[in-house]
Amino acid sequence: MSTPLLEVTGLTKRFGGVVANRDVSFSVGPGELVGVIGPNGAGKSTLFDLITGFIRPDAGTVRIDGREATGLRPDQICRLGLGRTFQKLRPFHEMTALENVMIGAFLSTADVGEARAAATAALASVGLGDRLAVQARGLSTGQRKRLELARALATRPRLLLLDEVTGGVDAGAIPGLVALVRDLHARGIGLIVIEHNMRVIMEIAQRIVALQLGEVIADGPPTEITRDRRVIDAYLGEAWRA
Amino acid sequence: MRRTPAALLLLAVLAFPLVFARPFPRHVMIMIFLYGALATAWNILAGYCGQISLGHAVYFGIGAYTSTFLVREAALTPWLGMLVGAALAVVVSQAIGYPVFRLRGHYFAIATIGFGEIVQTLVLNWDLVGGARGLFVPIKRPDSLLNLQFHDSKAVYYYLALGLLALALGATRWIERSRRGYYFRAIREDQDAAASLGVRVAREKHAAMAVSAALTALGGTFWAQYVLFIDPESVFPLSLSILICLVAVMGGVGSLWGPLLGAVVLVPLSEGTRVLLGGTGKALDLLIYGALIMAIAVFQPAGLMGLMRQLRRRRAVAPSGEVRQESAA
Numbered sequence: 001m002s003t004p005l006l007e008v009t010g011l012t013k014r015f016g017g018v019v020a021n022r023d024v025s026f027s028v029g030p031g032e033l034v035g036v037i038g039p040n041g042a043g044k045s046t047l048f049d050l051i052t053g054f055i056r057p058d059a060g061t062v063r064i065d066g067r068e069a070t071g072l073r074p075d076q077i078c079r080l081g082l083g084r085t086f087q088k089l090r091p092f093h094e095m096t097a098l099e100n101v102m103i104g105a106f107l108s109t110a111d112v113g114e115a116r117a118a119a120t121a122a123l124a125s126v127g128l129g130d131r132l133a134v135q136a137r138g139l140s141t142g143q144r145k146r147l148e149l150a151r152a153l154a155t156r157p158r159l160l161l162l163d164e165v166t167g168g169v170d171a172g173a174i175p176g177l178v179a180l181v182r183d184l185h186a187r188g189i190g191l192i193v194i195e196h197n198m199r200v201i202m203e204i205a206q207r208i209v210a211l212q213l214g215e216v217i218a219d220g221p222p223t224e225i226t227r228d229r230r231v232i233d234a235y236l237g238e239a240w241r242a
Numbered sequence: 243m244r245r246t247p248a249a250l251l252l253l254a255v256l257a258f259p260l261v262f263a264r265p266f267p268r269h270v271m272i273m274i275f276l277y278g279a280l281a282t283a284w285n286i287l288a289g290y291c292g293q294i295s296l297g298h299a300v301y302f303g304i305g306a307y308t309s310t311f312l313v314r315e316a317a318l319t320p321w322l323g324m325l326v327g328a329a330l331a332v333v334v335s336q337a338i339g340y341p342v343f344r345l346r347g348h349y350f351a352i353a354t355i356g357f358g359e360i361v362q363t364l365v366l367n368w369d370l371v372g373g374a375r376g377l378f379v380p381i382k383r384p385d386s387l388l389n390l391q392f393h394d395s396k397a398v399y400y401y402l403a404l405g406l407l408a409l410a411l412g413a414t415r416w417i418e419r420s421r422r423g424y425y426f427r428a429i430r431e432d433q434d435a436a437a438s439l440g441v442r443v444a445r446e447k448h449a450a451m452a453v454s455a456a457l458t459a460l461g462g463t464f465w466a467q468y469v470l471f472i473d474p475e476s477v478f479p480l481s482l483s484i485l486i487c488l489v490a491v492m493g494g495v496g497s498l499w500g501p502l503l504g505a506v507v508l509v510p511l512s513e514g515t516r517v518l519l520g521g522t523g524k525a526l527d528l529l530i531y532g533a534l535i536m537a538i539a540v541f542q543p544a545g546l547m548g549l550m551r552q553l554r555r556r557r558a559v560a561p562s563g564e565v566r567q568e569s570a571a
Binding site for chain 1: 419420421424425427428431432434435436437438439440441442443
C-alpha cells in the first residue's frame with residue numbers, strides 16, 4: 001500500500017481537565033473521502049485544529065505524505081498541501097470575493113495577474129463566477145461556504161478538511177453544496193468532511209470515523225458504521241438501527 | 243479626464259514656494275507634507291496590515307537622534323545619517339515586533355505604547371546623546387544641500403518634505419498593488435484564516451513594520467535638520483505617536499490618500515490655533531482634534547475618505563433620484 005496522505009497517530013489534547021482528543025489514530029489515502037461524525041463536543045473541530053497546526057497536541061504525531069508535520073504552523077501545513085475551512089465561517093469581510101480567493105492563489109504565484117486568473121477560475125468552479133466583485137460581507141451563508149471552499153481550493157491542496165459543509169445553510173442550498181463536494185472528490189482531491197447531516201455523509205463518504213468524547217469509537221465504511229452498536233448509542237439513536 | 247485636475251494640483255504644489263515667499267505659509271505646507279508622510283508610513287502597518295501601533299515616535303526619534311549624533315560626533319552628512327537612522331529604526335522595529343506581534347488588537351496597541359515610553363526614558367537618561375538636555379545640530383554656513391541646512395529660505399525644505407511624502411505614497415502604492423498588500427489586508431481581516439491559506443503572518447507583519455519604521459525615521463532626520471534642535475520631549479513623546487495615528491484615522495486608514503487628507507485638514511488647524519492663541523492655546527488644537535475624532539468615530543469611521551466616497555456617490559445619483567430609493571430598500 002502506498003504512503004497515506006495523512007496519518008494521525010495517538011493524537012491527544014487536553015484543555016485543563018477536559019480531554020478533547022484522546023489517542024486518536026486514523027489515516028487518509030490520496031483521493032479518499034472520509035467523513036468525521038460525532039455528537040457536539042466529541043472533539044471533531046479540535047481534531048482539525050490539531051492536524052492543521054492551530055493547536056499543538058499534547059501527544060501523538062501528524063504525518064503528511066510520510067513527512068513529520070506535528071507542531072508545524074498553519075501556514076506550513078498549508079504549504080504541505082492541506083487546506084481547510086472553518087466551522088464558523090471566516091471570510092475576509094472587507095475584501096471582495098475575488099480578493100478573498102486571490103489570497104489562496106498567491107501561494108503558488110507572486111504575480112497579481114496570475115493570482116487573479118487562478119482565483120477567477122476557482123470561484124467559477126464553486127459556482128460564484130458572477131460574484132467576483134461582491135464584498136464577502138454581502139454574500140449569503142451558502143455563498144460564503146462556497147467562497148471558503150474556493151479560497152482553500154486556490155492553494156491547490158491535495159487534501160481538504162471541511163468543517164461542516166451543510167451546517168447553517170437552508171435546506172435548498174444543501175444539494176448544491178453536496179454536489180460541489182462530490183465534484184472536488186472527482187477531481188482527485190482527498191477530503192475529510194465533518195458533517196452532522198447523516199443523510200449527506202452516508203451518501204458521499206467512502207469511510208467514516210466516529211468520535212465520542214474525544215476518542216475514535218468506529219472507523220469503517222458507512223454501512224458498517226450504521227450497524228455499530230457504540231455509534232448508534234452515542235450518536236445515531238435507535239432510528240438508525242437496521 | 244480625472245488626470246487634468248490632478249496634474250494641475252501637482253503643478254500648484256510645485257509652484258507654491260515661488261508664489262508664497264514668506265516663511266509661514268511654507269512652514270504650514272512643510273508640516274502638512276511631514277505629517278502626511280508620517281501618517282502614510284503609519285498607515286502601511288496600521289491601516290493595511292491592521293496592527294495599530296501607538297509607538298511610532300520611537301522610529302521618528304531614532305531617525306532624528308541617529309543623524310544628529312553622527313553629524314556631531316563624526317561630521318557625517320545628514321544624508322548618510324538618515325540612511326543609518328532608517329536602518330537602525332528597522333533593526334529596533336524588528337526587535338520590538340518579536341514580542342508585540344504575539345499580541346492582538348488592543349493588547350498590541352498598549353504594548354507599543356509601553357515600548358515608546360521605555361525608549362523615551364532610556365534616551366532621557368543617556369548622557370552620551372545629551373540626556374534630557376537634547377542635542378543641537380551644529381550650525382553650518384553657508385546653506386548647502388550636503389549639510390541639509392538652509393537658514394535663508396524654507397524653499398529647499400519644502401521640496402525635501404514633498405519628496406519624503408512622495409516616497410511614502412509611492413511605497414504604499416507599490417505595496418498596495420503587490421501580493422504583499424493583499425496579504426496585509428488579509429491579516430488585518432483575519433490572521434488565522436490568512437495563515438490557513440499559507441500566509442506567513444509573523445513575517446508579513448515584520449515586513450510592514452520595517453517599511454513603516456524606515457519611512458518614519460527618514461521623517462525624524464528631516465525634522466532634526468529643519469528645527470536644528472532635538473530632545474526626548476520633542477521627538478520621542480507619546481503625544482507624537484498618537485498624533486500620527488489621529489492624522490491617519492481622520493483622513494481614513496487603509497487607503498492611499500487618506501492619511502495625507504488628514505494632514506491637510508489637521509495641520510493648518512494646529513498651526514492656526516498656535517499662531518492665533520500663542521502659548522495659551524497650547525492644548526486647544528488637541529481639544530479640537532478630540533472633538534473631530536469623536537465625530538469621525540460616530541458618523542464616519544472610514545474617515546474623510548469615506549465621507550468623500552459617500553458624497554461622490556450621492557452626487558452621482560442625485561439628478562435621477564432613483565437610486566435613493568434603491569439604497570433605502
